[in-house]
Each structure stands twice: as C-alpha cells, then as structure tokens.
Amino acid sequence: MLLIAGFAIWAGGIIFLVAIAAAVALMIWELASMLAPGRDRISFILAVLGALVVLGWHWAPANLGLALIFAPALVAVALLKANRRVFVLYSVMIGVAGIGFYSLRADYGLVWIIWLALVVIASDVMGYFAGRLIGGPKFWPKVSPKKTWSGTVAGWFGAIIVAFFFLNYTDNAAELIVISVALALAAQRGDIAESAIKRKAGVKDSSNLIPG
Numbered sequence: 001m002l003l004i005a006g007f008a009i010w011a012g013g014i015i016f017l018v019a020i021a022a023a024v025a026l027m028i029w030e031l032a033s034m035l036a037p038g039r040d041r042i043s044f045i046l047a048v049l050g051a052l053v054v055l056g057w058h059w060a061p062a063n064l065g066l067a068l069i070f071a072p073a074l075v076a077v078a079l080l081k082a083n084r085r086v087f088v089l090y091s092v093m094i095g096v097a098g099i100g101f102y103s104l105r106a107d108y109g110l111v112w113i114i115w116l117a118l119v120v121i122a123s124d125v126m127g128y129f130a131g132r133l134i135g136g137p138k139f140w141p142k143v144s145p146k147k148t149w150s151g152t153v154a155g156w157f158g159a160i161i162v163a164f165f166f167l168n169y170t171d172n173a174a175e176l177i178v179i180s181v182a183l184a185l186a187a188q189r190g191d192i193a194e195s196a197i198k199r200k201a202g203v204k205d206s207s208n209l210i211p212g
Contacts, residue, residue: 009113012105017058024098025051028072031090034197035083042079046072046091053095054102069095086197111169116183118162123155123184130154139188144195152188159184 008019028050032043049072056068072095073088080087105113131151139147163173163180170176 020102021051021054122158126158127151127155
C-alpha cells in the first residue's frame with residue numbers, strides 16, 4: 001500500500017488523481033461502515049460517490065465541481081437512518097481534504113507533498129513515543145483517553161523539525177513553521193475525530209481497508 005501511494009505521489013497527474021479518488025472512496029466506505037454497520041450496499045454507493053467527487057472536481061466546470069463535494073452527504077441524508085449529521089460533516093471534510101491534497105501536488109509540485117507527508121508522520125511518531133515515555137495529563141480523555149498533552153506538544157515539535165528541512169524552498173520561514181504546526185494539530189484532531197466517531201457508532205475499530 002505504501003509503495004503504491006509513494007508511486008502515485010511521485011507520478012502526479014492522472015495517476016495521482018485516481019489514487020486520491022480511491023483513497024477518498026475508501027475513507028468514505030470506512031465512515032459509512034462505522035455509522036451504518038451491516039449496510040454494505042449503502043457504504044458502496046457512498047464510496048463510489050466519494051470517488052466521483054474527486055474525479056468530477058477535476059474534469060467538471062468549476063462551479064459544478066465544488067457542488068459535487070456535497071453529493072455523498074446529500075445521498076446519505078436519503079439513505080441513512082441514523083448518524084446523518086455526523087456523516088454529512090465528515091464526508092464533506094474528506095472530500096475537501098482529498099481535493100486539497102491533489103491540488104497541492106498539481107499546483108506546488110512534489111516537494112510540498114513530501115513536506116505534508118513528513119509533517120504528519122513526524123508529528124504522529126514523536127507524539128506516540130512522547131506519550132508513552134513521558135505520559136502526563138490527557139489531552140481529551142472523554143474522547144481519546146490515550147492521547148496526552150506531552151504527546152501532542154511533541155508532535156508539534158516534530159512538525160517544526162520537518163519544517164526546518166524545507167526552509168530552502170520558501171521565502172517565509174516563520175510562515176512555514178506556523179503552517180507545519182497547524183498541519184500537525186489538524187492531523188491530531190483528525191485522530192480525535194475518528195475516536196469520537198467510533199464512540200458515537202459504538203465500534204472499537206474502523207474497517208481494515210486502510211492500514212492504520
């Protein structure tokens with residue numbers, strides 16, 4: 001899976017677009033499967049719509065492409081019997097994230113996709129080890145009891161370290177550092193959001209389609 005993702009990022013273009021569409025479809029499948037367990041047909045329909053959001057945004061006129069982001073959410077309102085608001089919110093966020101990821105590669109090149117990936121990985125790895133070794137107060141115990149403030153802050157420092165390796169590619173070092181920390185925080189909040197969805201849906205784990 002990592003090799004495929006790495007090749008798609010390196011290749012860019014249509015290959016990367018299709019990879020992003022597939023990733024969005026899998027994430028929406030996971031979301032729908034958690035919120036509507038046992039209803040695989042609905043999950044499949046929503047996942048296909050998720051992929052079409054990315055593909056449609058690329059090829060459709062600008063206004064129509066933006067409107068497509070809401071397609072899975074609108075269909076879910078009709079198909080899901082429960083947890084509609086949660087699905088609407090997070091499906092739109094997944095679509096926006098997928099389109100943003102593709103746009104970053106298309107508009108700014110390979111370097112900044114590598115930066116984004118390294119920031120997320122570094123913040124996650126440093127946060128994990130700091131949380132295990134240092135421990136301390138919990139970041140949000142009601143939602144994600146394993147996350148600590150020490151791990152959260154260590155993740156920010158991991159993002160800053162990555163940012164320093166990319167200073168040669170920007171004229172605004174301070175801005176890059178701030179954005180890197182903000183990205184790390186967004187990734188951490190994404191983990192917390194997944195924990196919140198699991199708790200609301202009453203499931204322990206999401207599906208195994210996407211490792212991790």
